[in-house]
Amino acid sequence: MEKTDAVAALSALAQEHRLEIYRLLVQAGPGGIPAGEVASALGIAPNTLTFHLDRLRHAGLVSVARQGRSLIYAARYETMTNLLGYLTENCCGGQPGLCEPSAACPPPAKSQSRKRKETVR
Amino acid sequence: MEKTDAVAALSALAQEHRLEIYRLLVQAGPGGIPAGEVASALGIAPNTLTFHLDRLRHAGLVSVARQGRSLIYAARYETMTNLLGYLTENCCGGQPGLCEPSAACPPPAKSQSRKRKETVR
DNA sequence: ACATCATTTCGATTATCGTTGAAATATGGA
């Protein structure tokens, strides 16, 4: 993921309503939810919802598909996965050991067998 | 992590300069970097940098400590860890199998993300 | 005290954001 895309995704999520919307869609799973249901579930005016869904969509965080009169929105998990990867890459200059005191960089790669996560906060 | 804190952290990162600043600090490790060095490394005017560092600091993403004339800024990894946890919790309504087709929810795996935090409402 | 370096504060400017109300578009059914 590029810096520009990361900023786009972060900006899209950096708003209370949009974060709620996204989380609702994430919890709903791949099947998605019609826009109206999102609106009533979160108490957002329909035109305002359109505005926010547009931003999430342009950031690649949700997809949309028509089904009858309804437009079904669903979370695009891949984008979140890429964003998380971007945020955690190059942690501590590639020396994860440095982050240890705070369990910072989630286990940098494949084998997550290395457990050393007794956070002391 | 609460919704409000998540929005604060996401907002702080949702800006090109601040994302660069944060990533620079992450790569620098726990030792941190003086503000001036950040400014010259990224080509940001010092007063503008202060503005951005303030936002990162208020979001809990960086810490600051004086050392001589310099103010050393460092990434607070714990906040990022909490943010990532917030973003990936309750993925697909707690049924990670649903997300499978796109490797959505980072491997809900064994020891991670099974901590009882607050209830999602 | 003075001069210098590092960083912050202040004031102003321009742009973008989130919301609203009203009107428009698209789909499906009588």
Next chain:
DNA sequence: TCCATATTTCAACGATAATCGAAATGATGT
């Protein structure tokens, strides 16, 4: 066709964001 439902588009508004230039603060060395 006409009507109801579902969602979007448009125009406007106040609020906040990001940047700049100039001045102020704080720390250090002489």
